[in-house]
Amino acid sequence: MTDTGTGAAVRPDLLALTPETLAALSNRGLVKRATKELDAGTVPALTTDPDTTVRARFDDGTTTALPPGTGLDEGSCSCAAPGVCRHLIALVLAHRRDAEAGPGAAPAAFTDWSPGSTDDAALAEAVGTRPFATARRTFERGYAAVVHRPTPDRPEPRVELPTCTVSFPVPGAIAYALTDAAAALRGEVLALAVWAFRAADAAETGERSVPVRVGGRTTAPATARPALDAAVELADVLLAEGVAHVGPVHGGALARAGAALTAESMHWPAGAIAALAEQLTAYADRSARYRPESVAALLTEVHARRRAAAHPGVLGTRETGDTPLRRVRLVSLGCRVHGTGQSLVSEVYFAHPGAGTVLVLRKEWTAPEGRELSAHQLAGRRVLGTPLGSLATGSLVSESVRRTPSHALTIARGRLGATTITPVGAAWTELPEPLLVRDLTALAAGWDGRPPRLIRPRVEAEAVHVVALSEVESVGYDPAEQRLEAVVRDASGNRALVASEYRPECPGALDALADALEGGATHISGSLHRSGGGVRIDPLGVLTPAGTVVPDLAAGDGSTALAAVGRRPSDPLTAALDEALSAMAAVPHSGLRHLGLPARARIDEAATALSRTGLNRAATLLRAFVETPDDGAVSGSEALAARSGAWLEAQLHLLVSSELRFSGTGSGTNDGP
Incomplete structure (x- = not known):
């Protein structure tokens, strides 16, 4: 430990407390006031005790102290302000300034460390006895988390818990942990985050981001989940009878099944069941929200989650309902x-x-x-x-x-x-990665190795980001598809396709989107997916020099004449997969019991198209479904089960193939659109 030249030895934990971290630990107003006073010359005298407690004495007689190994809220100050005051903030800022001005000052080196190295005794002391006991009960039930180890670009280790995030900005000092959970929950979630890191460290995967399942008893076999079994049975009935033939009673049964799943904390299959019930309602109301492809995907998801129920996070088991922030x-x-x-x-x-x-x-x-x-x-x-x-x-x-x-x-x-x-002003430009994307190639590379969407947590806006743009190459309208398409480049020069389809409920959206893109767009927000060998952006908003544009809320009737889009070469693989999924979606719409010859013929034609593009396994599964007997060769229930199983195998293969179609395409992101 070196001396700063002012009587206070350097405390590495205080040097790690940047103004941004201090603002998160207290509030931005206190940091601004303390900074302003220091700039005006109101600088405290700093000293360090033998135990490295840093003390500050201000001109007005106020004295402040920060012991080692504790957070800001454990510091003491003689002023009357409760909690963390501006004097404590000023102590830290003054200490940092002295260290930066001292001899041999250098930027802090990157520290690769794990909060999981904190033992339970130190953890209990840091968070308190009662929060530690509450966290221990959660640990005994088991919970899921995603652990992000520190990197030079993002040196703060952090943990994504189901309903909040915990980060550790100071190496080796968990007392300075930050969380967006409410203050009353801070100690509990801090302990859960430390245990998540400990589980990731034990796994020794070497990955910087690791999903883990922490604590809990051995997962019970899927056959011991009556609520999930009941939901799967209802899904099977819907597949057999078809959306066009089940009545409102089935929708009510699905709603009850979803409630039962939620009661058992199986939130992800509950979400799929709830979405199925919404699709039945939309069909009964003759709403445009009904899509046979969505029903087919949801039925497949319910079965996929039951098959993979033993894997962490597939069911959302023990996730809390919600958490105050x-x-x-x-x-x-x-x-x-x-x-x-x-x-x-x-x-x-x-x-x-x-x-x-x-x-x-x-x-x-x-x-x-x-x-x-x-x-x-x-x-x-x-x-x-x-x-x-x-x-x-x-x-x-x-x-x-x-x-x-x-x-x-x-x-x-x-x-x-x-x-x-x-x-919002310029807040988009200040977002951290990966919320703000400057390199689509790097982002797409991070998607590789993820579990299929069918068994990932049902997280809202999972793929929503802001993309920094360097250029808008072209904007055009495809009248056949009623879709606006634009080719853009990100800040690193990678191409992406912006595509937005006309929707009657938002008649002015495409006109507003075209105007924003042609008006000097610097950033675009939206949902990002692989498509056509590159990245496709389904836009939500556009940042221009004139401000933020939200196309869906824009005025207009859609009568503006838009330039025609240049025709892009079609991708036969994507076209074959899309047609196969569309053909297979007719099955749960009509029902296995009511499937006609035209639907069978369309599936057979889709299988032929898949074979022509080299997707032989998919073609084989489609033909296996079409050729599954549905007559008196076997009993009715056995035949129905066989046909249901064949449809599910083919549908599962198609959905996963469609999602992973462009994984590992390397430079495909650069020149895909």
Whole structure:
């Protein structure tokens, strides 16, 4: 330990407390005030005790001390302010300034460390006896987490727990841990995060980001899950009878099955069952929200999750319902509106910079009797006391936010006074990676090795990011597909395709998107996926020199003439997979018991197309389904089970193949579109 030249020896833990970290541990106002006073010459005298406690004496006689191995809230100050005060902040800032000005000062070296090295005795002392005991009960039930080890680009180790994030900005000092969970939960989630790191360290995978299952008893076999078995049986009935033939009673049964799954904390299959029930309602209402492909994918997901139930995180078991967050700042990334003229759903996407995640605030809107709604009309409707259009282009600071395991966002009723909304300004440009993407190639490489979407956690906005743009190469409209397409380049020069289809509920969206892209767009937010050998962006918002544009909420009737898109060469593999999935989706629509010859012929033709493109395994599975006997060769129940199994095998293969079609394409991201 060296001397700073002012009587205070250097404390490495205090040097790691940047102004941003101090603001997260206290509040930005205190940091600004302490900084202003130091700049004005109100600098305390610093000394260090033999045990490395740093003390500060201010000109007005105020004395402050920070012992080693404790957080800011364990420091002492003679002023009357409760908790962390500006004097404690000033002590840390003054200590950092002295160290930076001292002889031989150099930037702090990167430290590769793990919070998991903290033993339980030190952990219990740091978090408190009661939070430690509460965390231990959660540990005994078991929970899932994603551990991110430190890297030179992001040196803070962090853990994504189901409903919050915990980071450790100071090497070797867990007392300075940051979390977006409410203060009352801080000790508990800190302990859970340390144990998650310990589990990742024991696995010794060498990966920088590791999903882990922590604690808990040995997972029971799938046959011991009656709620899940009951949900699968209802899915099988729907596949056998078809959406077109089941009545409202089946929708009610699905709703009860979803509630039973939720009661047993199996949130992910519960979400799939709830989405199935919504599809049945949409079909009964003749709504455009009904899509046979969605029903087919959801049925497959329910079975896939049951098959993989023994693997961590597949069911969402023991995930808490929701968690209150501390005072957080969220940055809106735009809004998606979908539905019909009678019923619309708005989804506002918020980046949570401190946690590195995206949260979704959803609201349903119903038109008055005899009238219809458009997305643009919703822009003036109020959410949280502010127009939806302002919310979708603003930054939200709130003390009353709750977050679910699926990253949905709720605001406590009656606490709007604890929530403020300001214009988003340039906040997109200040987002941390990976929320802000400058290199699509690196992002796409990180997708490799993930479990299939069918068994990943059902996380809202999993693929939503902001992409920094260096160029918009072209913008055009495909009248055959009713789709606007634009080729853009990210900040690293990689190409991506921006594609947005016309939706009658948002008639002005494509015109607004084209104007924004051609008006000097610097950033675009949206959902990112592999497609056509590259990355495809389904846009939510566009940042231009004039401000943020949210296409879905834009005015207009869609009558603006748009330039025709240049025809791109079709991708036969993607086309063959898409046609096969569409053909197979006719099965749960009509039902296995009612499948006609035209549907069978279409599936057979899709199999031929798959064979021609080299997807022989997929073609074989489709033909196996078509050729499965459905007559008197075997008993009716056995024949139905065989046909159901053949459909599921083919559907599972198609969905996973479609998702992984472009994994490991290397430079494909550069020149795909």
